[in-house]
Amino acid sequence: MIDDELQVYPHLDLDASSTATLARVREWMRRNRSAAEWTAAELVAAKRADGADRTISVVLPARDEQETVGDIVATIRAELVEAVPLVDEILVVDSRSTDDTAKVAAAAGARVVHQDAVLPELPPMSGKGEALWKGLAAAQGDLIVFIDADLRNFGAHFVTGLLGPLLTDPGVVFVKGGYERPLVTPDGVVHRGDGGRVTELVARPMINLYWPELAGFVQPLAGEYAARREVLERVPFVTEYGVELGLLIDLLEAAGLDAMAQVDLGVREHRHQSTAALGRMAAQIMLTAWSRLERQGRVVTPEPLNATLLQFDRDERGRARVSDVSVAERPPLASVLADLARAGSADRG
């Protein structure tokens, strides 16, 4: 349940600027919606309203997700393709999996593409952001719904909830999922509200510091969001795990907060990564934030930031390991496709 009432502690003596920003965020949050507001059948009618019949692709980035991707694809297929004709395409982007992700996804009814096989004329990049950008390039739909492939409690309401505002409000171009995130420990104990460690320790403080208009996003790093194709094609995609923060900041600049919506999707459970892996993710997210601060002229970096992370094993040996935590960026897809088309027509003389 997303609380839009903003409890401001009475002893806080906020300056005019903070007060105005919080009022703006509160006003936006009052327009948050809930997935329960739309049935799939209602959305089919909305999709066809005014003879528009926009097409919808659900895109799942997947790296080694053989345990979960099949159930997610099968649920979308049964409930949103076969029961009602809402989703036109289920696309799984195989992100260099070493397990049977591609086979399982195809058997469940998805079209599967390998991220390096899409636009092969471009030098490959890596990580989740690359998988999403290649997914956008390969998908056919006018509306794109991204869903992580590691969800353990997936339901069709994730897709219908994200589509609701896009299909019913022409002013909305981007919809982000919000939810409660439990932390499920390896012994199966569920700690309510303790998930989303990078969100709480890195992304949220940074968003509130630098982009406070985005502070109302309950899950700024959520992998579940939907948008109009033409909007996604006009913004860059940061590679690796920088993609979600990069999109939020760039879409705020390109479209404004009022064109961005949030929908309560209930509870989300996923596969948790190790603390060390989350440390690397956090570093990628911090580098992404820095790149946006630089682009917005708010910081100046006389020399490139260090993009390695030295971590220590959390056991008695404490072995030191260095990782590359750099992120890169794909330019807006529309500009890349235009460049490729120009190069193609030049080649043809």
Ligand SMILES: O=c1ccn([C@@H]2O[C@H](COP(=O)(O)OP(=O)(O)O[C@H]3O[C@H](CO)[C@@H](O)[C@H](O)[C@H]3O)[C@@H](O)[C@H]2O)c(=O)[nH]1
């Ligand atoms: O190189 C990669 C890495 C991940 N994934 C897929 O991306 C999804 C999310 O990745 P995951 O490793 O499960 O990320 P989380 O630990 O869940 O991280 C959270 O925070 C990230 C940073 O913002 C977001 O990208 C995620 O969507 C969000 O759930 C999953 O389907 C992965 O299989 C890829 O396709 N390629």
Ligand SMILES: O=C(O)[C@H](O)COP(=O)(O)O
């Ligand atoms: O979004 C996040 O903060 C990361 O995915 C970590 O989530 P977790 O703490 O639930 O594993």
